[in-house]
Amino acid sequence: MERNRCAGDILRYAESLLSAKGIPDARIDAEVLLAHLLDINRMDFIVKNDMMVSGGVISSYMELIRQRISRKPVAYLTGEKEFMGLKFFLNEDVLIPRPETELLVEETIKHIRSYNHRKNGKVVKILDMCTGSGNIAVSIAKYLKEDKGIVFDMFASDVDARALDVAGRNAQINGVSDDIRFFAGDLFNPFSSGDFFCNMDFIVSNPPYIRSGDLACIQEEVLREPARALDAGEDGLMFYRRIINEAGMYLVEGGFIIMEIGSEQGSEVRKIINDTGELSLKRIVKDYSGKDRIVVVNLGTRT
Numbered sequence: 001m002e003r004n005r006c007a008g009d010i011l012r013y014a015e016s017l018l019s020a021k022g023i024p025d026a027r028i029d030a031e032v033l034l035a036h037l038l039d040i041n042r043m044d045f046i047v048k049n050d051m052m053v054s055g056g057v058i059s060s061y062m063e064l065i066r067q068r069i070s071r072k073p074v075a076y077l078t079g080e081k082e083f084m085g086l087k088f089f090l091n092e093d094v095l096i097p098r099p100e101t102e103l104l105v106e107e108t109i110k111h112i113r114s115y116n117h118r119k120n121g122k123v124v125k126i127l128d129m130c131t132g133s134g135n136i137a138v139s140i141a142k143y144l145k146e147d148k149g150i151v152f153d154m155f156a157s158d159v160d161a162r163a164l165d166v167a168g169r170n171a172q173i174n175g176v177s178d179d180i181r182f183f184a185g186d187l188f189n190p191f192s193s194g195d196f197f198c199n200m201d202f203i204v205s206n207p208p209y210i211r212s213g214d215l216a217c218i219q220e221e222v223l224r225e226p227a228r229a230l231d232a233g234e235d236g237l238m239f240y241r242r243i244i245n246e247a248g249m250y251l252v253e254g255g256f257i258i259m260e261i262g263s264e265q266g267s268e269v270r271k272i273i274n275d276t277g278e279l280s281l282k283r284i285v286k287d288y289s290g291k292d293r294i295v296v297v298n299l300g301t302r303t
Contacts, residue, residue: 007052034053073224084139088134095226101136104204104293108126112201122151125201129243134182136206137167138176205258209260211234236265253300256299257279260294261295
């Protein structure tokens with residue numbers, strides 16, 4: 001049994017192990033994992049560097065360090081990730097939310113608020129496809145609830161029932177389980193009949209967009225995430241074609257599609273949009289690195 005040790009000593013040792021194996025941000029990872037086990041904030045180590053850690057916690061901690069060395073992502077080791085200031089439960093059935101996707105949520109909320117003024121108090125209907133952990137749908141619902149002037153219906157779908165279990169749990173954790181309806185199915189399939197036709201004001205999505213041939217070249221950590229949430233076919237555009245070409249049947253006149261794209265896909269996605277003849281690209285939003293990241297698309301007047 002490990003004896004009690006000082007947190008600072010444990011962190012330095014863990015950092016050295018991670019660094020030796022080429023793990024980036026070794027110190028941060030070491031702190032996050034120990035803070036998770038101790039149920040404290042990582043920044044607390046700045047003032048609690050001399051706190052004592054029990055032998056049992058040290059054993060558990062070294063097991064997490066071994067798994068991190070094997071390139072298992074930190075978010076899967078802790079089972080949680082912060083996104084849009086909210087806490088999300090995670091497991092290996094879902095993609096880990098990225099900071100860039102916060103831009104998608106922010107852009108969507110901004111457009112919903114502007115659009116709502118033209119709705120004169122009518123319900124704004126929003127569909128999040130490929131919802132995964134539910135981070136997009138849950139975040140939008142959470143922040144729209146705080147805006148008393150917006151009445152909305154939120155729908156979210158995913159092809160994987162296991163992902164929907166995670167999304168449902170996250171809706172409950174963040175207090176919006178009564179505000180989102182989840183559907184299992186491939187893209188628009190769950191909405192291909194009944195009142196869903198020509199009925200959505202917003203379609204939002206962060207679909208897979210990595211080319212199949214590039215999967216073998218990406219970070220080892222990313223390869224630990226579900227391939228179905230990454231692989232977008234030979235050219236990485238498979239899901240954009242499907243969403244863009246089918247979305248017109250589900251949008252109201254003047255409705256929007258807002259999607260995250262790969263950093264090199266702006267011009268190709270623009271062409272897919274233009275080829276529909278009924279959709280127009282309103283803007284492309286750049287990410288924190290100045291690369292194309294979000295497309296905002298509008299459905300014009302139906303003829």
